[in-house]
Amino acid sequence: MTGNLLIVLFDGLAFGMLLFVLSVGLSVTLGLMNFVNLGHGAFGMLGGYVALVVTREAGLSFFLALPAAFVGAAVVGIACERTLFRRLYRSGELNQVLFTVGLVFVATAIATFLFGTGQQPIQIPDVLRGSVEIGGLRFGIYRIFLIVVALAVTAALIFGLEFTRFGASVRAAVDNQRVAQGLGIDVDTIFAITFALGCGLAGLGGALAIEIVGLDPTFAFHYLIYVLIVVAVGGLGSIGGSFLAAALLGIADVGGKYFVPELGSFLIYLLMVGVLFWRPLGLFGKR
Amino acid sequence: MAEPLLELDDVSAGYGEGIVLDHVSVFLPAGGSLALLGRNGVGKTTMILTIMGFLSLAGGAVRFRGQDVSRLAAHQRARRGIGWVPQERDIFPSLTVEENLTVAARAGRWDLASIYGLFPRLHERKGNMGNQLSGGEQQMLTIGRTLMTNPDVLLLDEPLEGLAPIIVEELTAAIRRMARDEGMALVLVEQHAEVALDLTEDAVVIERGVIAHRAKSHDLLADRETLDRFVGLNLAAE
Numbered sequence: 321m322t323g324n325l326l327i328v329l330f331d332g333l334a335f336g337m338l339l340f341v342l343s344v345g346l347s348v349t350l351g352l353m354n355f356v357n358l359g360h361g362a363f364g365m366l367g368g369y370v371a372l373v374v375t376r377e378a379g380l381s382f383f384l385a386l387p388a389a390f391v392g393a394a395v396v397g398i399a400c401e402r403t404l405f406r407r408l409y410r411s412g413e414l415n416q417v418l419f420t421v422g423l424v425f426v427a428t429a430i431a432t433f434l435f436g437t438g439q440q441p442i443q444i445p446d447v448l449r450g451s452v453e454i455g456g457l458r459f460g461i462y463r464i465f466l467i468v469v470a471l472a473v474t475a476a477l478i479f480g481l482e483f484t485r486f487g488a489s490v491r492a493a494v495d496n497q498r499v500a501q502g503l504g505i506d507v508d509t510i511f512a513i514t515f516a517l518g519c520g521l522a523g524l525g526g527a528l529a530i531e532i533v534g535l536d537p538t539f540a541f542h543y544l545i546y547v548l549i550v551v552a553v554g555g556l557g558s559i560g561g562s563f564l565a566a567a568l569l570g571i572a573d574v575g576g577k578y579f580v581p582e583l584g585s586f587l588i589y590l591l592m593v594g595v596l597f598w599r600p601l602g603l604f605g606k607r
Numbered sequence: 608m609a610e611p612l613l614e615l616d617d618v619s620a621g622y623g624e625g626i627v628l629d630h631v632s633v634f635l636p637a638g639g640s641l642a643l644l645g646r647n648g649v650g651k652t653t654m655i656l657t658i659m660g661f662l663s664l665a666g667g668a669v670r671f672r673g674q675d676v677s678r679l680a681a682h683q684r685a686r687r688g689i690g691w692v693p694q695e696r697d698i699f700p701s702l703t704v705e706e707n708l709t710v711a712a713r714a715g716r717w718d719l720a721s722i723y724g725l726f727p728r729l730h731e732r733k734g735n736m737g738n739q740l741s742g743g744e745q746q747m748l749t750i751g752r753t754l755m756t757n758p759d760v761l762l763l764d765e766p767l768e769g770l771a772p773i774i775v776e777e778l779t780a781a782i783r784r785m786a787r788d789e790g791m792a793l794v795l796v797e798q799h800a801e802v803a804l805d806l807t808e809d810a811v812v813i814e815r816g817v818i819a820h821r822a823k824s825h826d827l828l829a830d831r832e833t834l835d836r837f838v839g840l841n842l843a844a845e
Contacts, residue, residue: 488702488710495699502659502693503711504685504756 323457328575334463336570337470338532342525343547344477344562345518351557352494353511355405356413359420360522361544362427367393367523368440368535369431375443382444386527393523398516405515406508424540431537442530462531469528470563473521477559490514494557549588553595555605564603565595611670612637612792613658613689613760618667620657621816626665627653629816635760635809640786640793642803642824644838645813651796652694654813655762658794659691660684672759686713690758694765694796696745698752700738704729707737707748708755715757716789722751725781743774750781760792761785767799775802782806800838804828812837 346360367389374385400423408416448465451458481487493500493507501507526539550569554561569588576587583590595603613635621627627650635641643651656662658669660681668677676684685691699707708722708729723730726747732740740748746766753761763782767775783806785791797803804810804824812820812827820827820837827834 485710488706491701492699492707492710495701496697498661498681499693499697499699500711501681502661502685502691503753504682504713505711506682 324578326457327459328578329571330459331463332571332574333567334460334466334570335532335574336567337466338525338529339546339550339570340470340563340566341473341528342522342543343550343566344473344559345521346547347551347554347557347559347562348477349515349518350551351555352490352514353409355409355515356416357405357420358417358544358548359400359423359427359540360518360547361540361542362424363393363397363519363522364526364529364543364547365427365431365535365537365539366396367520367526368530368539369435369526370523371527371530372435372440372442372535382442382448385442386524389523389527390520391523393526394516394520397519398512400519401512401515406512424544427540428537431540435537437537439534439536440530442535444531448531466528466532469524473524474559474563481559486510486513546588549592551602553592553602555599555602558602558604561602561604610637610673611635612639612672613794614670615654615658616668616670618657618669619665620653620662621665622653622662627816628657630667631813631816631818632667633811633818635792635794637759638790638792639809640795640807640824642800642807642810643794643796643813644800644803644810645819646838647798649813650816651813652764653816655691655764655794655796658684658689658762685711685756685758688757688759690753690756690761692750692753692761692763692766694768696742696749698737698740698745698748700736702737703733704735704737704740704748705733707752711752712755713757717754717757719755722754725754725784726751743770743778746770746774746778747781750778754785760794762794762796764796765798766795767797767802775799779806800834801828 342364346357349355349357370392371385371389374380374388375382408419444462448462451460481490489500489505489510493505493510497507529535546569550562550566553569554565569591572591573585573588576583577585580587599605611634615631615633618631619626619629631654633641643654645651653662657664660679664677668675670676671684671687671689676687699710702710705719708719728744729747729751732744737748750766767778770778779802782793786793786806793807795803795807804827807824810822810824810827811818814837820833822830
């Protein structure tokens with residue numbers, strides 16, 4: 321029983337880390353820039369298909385596919401930001417929601433057109449296959465890899481935002497856009513870069529997700545819900561909050577399906593409702 | 608006349624349809640200093656915001672170092688050397704004191720050491736977050752933060768507003784040092800007319816968006832009658 325519990329905790333944590341990489345970008349752009357991008361899941365899906373093309377069509381290593389997914393989603397993200405999203409910064413949230421949901425429909429249609437509606441498998445390298453035995457329990461190597469990647473992303477984000485001048489200018493621009501501009505900070509460019517990073521992380525998450533949850537054109541919508549729950553439970557703009565919320569939700573989701581299958585995937589919604597009753601702004605939310 | 612550093616040439620500007628500045632022309636030579644006086648709501652802050660590019664011009668031009676900057680974005684004007692010290696001490700609350708100083712810094716005469724020399728209190732509190740400072744410290748930080756961008760002119764928007772007299776004295780001394788010893792050009796918006804006139808060479812009085820009076824600061828300081836008529840004197844102002 322304790323063995324099962326440990327494995328469920330471990331699998332849940334790994335799933336949570338996947339959710340974290342998928343959603344932290346949205347938490348940052350939503351919390352820092354107040355832009356409601358429901359198309360975030362579409363950038364995750366894009367990263368997934370980029371990884372697929374890199375490994376299957378180009379025959380390159382999965383380890384190259386991951387940075388390619390990041391860069392691909394970031395580049396498309398910045399193109400969308402420059403041409404489309406920035407026009408919506410000053411319009412209402414309803415416009416942002418409608419526009420970005422529309423974008424998800426477009427992305428789903430494009431994915432269906434190019435790749436069909438079927439589940440796409442991905443080739444992962446042998447070193448990531450199988451499992452290791454620790455104390456009589458078997459831990460999947462790919463899941464260990466997920467946790468390591470997520471920890472590295474968290475460390476890089478916290479370092480970048482808290483300890484670099486770029487991070488300080490992002491925070492300054494969020495605190496007071498006008499004053500930041502008046503001091504010579506190019507707020508537009510900073511927001512575009514931040515947005516691109518957020519999309520890139522979603523792309524990385526999408527590529528990492530294929531091995532665990534598969535990839536098909538419904539990915540953008542399906543995972544949007546998980547992503548929004550992570551952001552809401554963690555609190556807008558909080559990297560630590562997203563991390564904790566994603567871990568919690570991953571464990572609750574996997575644990576719920578394992579121990580109380582009749583509740584199934586409903587448990588995470590109960591968890592969300594519970595957390596938001598207790599802390600309406602999320603675990604680490606400030607506003 | 609000396610080469611102008613900053614020039615407003617027949618500028619009209621305002622918010623949306625409403626014109627707040629009506630054909631205003633002002634001229635500041637390099638190293639010069641100008642007090643903008645007038646009662647509340649006559650357009651002094653509007654003038655500063657127009658120089659920075661936060662309001663669109665309805666007419667006229669803003670020139671800096673002889674170049675028309677009227678179409679440049681605010682951050683581009685700042686990078687050319689216009690140093691804005693905003694009203695309300697808008698420090699960045701989620702940055703530390705030191706980050707506030709370095710976040711927009713550009714290389715030049717002013718660096719962390721010289722700012723800490725000017726305002727030793729900031730050095731003591733360099734690890735604090737921006738929102739943990741007293742009003743006076745916030746104002747020092749606002750001025751220091753702009754100085755760190757090494758501007759050619761400082762636009763100070765009511766820097767002494769709401770501060771305790773002892774802090775006002777300390778800040779006044781610092782501003783005087785910048786202007787007289789360092790040759791920093793200043794535009795100073797201030798309700799305390801006497802302090803502003805004491806710190807500057809030239810003064811303009813704004814009334815309902817137009818320039819109602821121009822004078823040398825020390826002449827205006829002696830001309831109590833004019834001062835009283837336009838500014839209502841600092842004592843009566845608040």
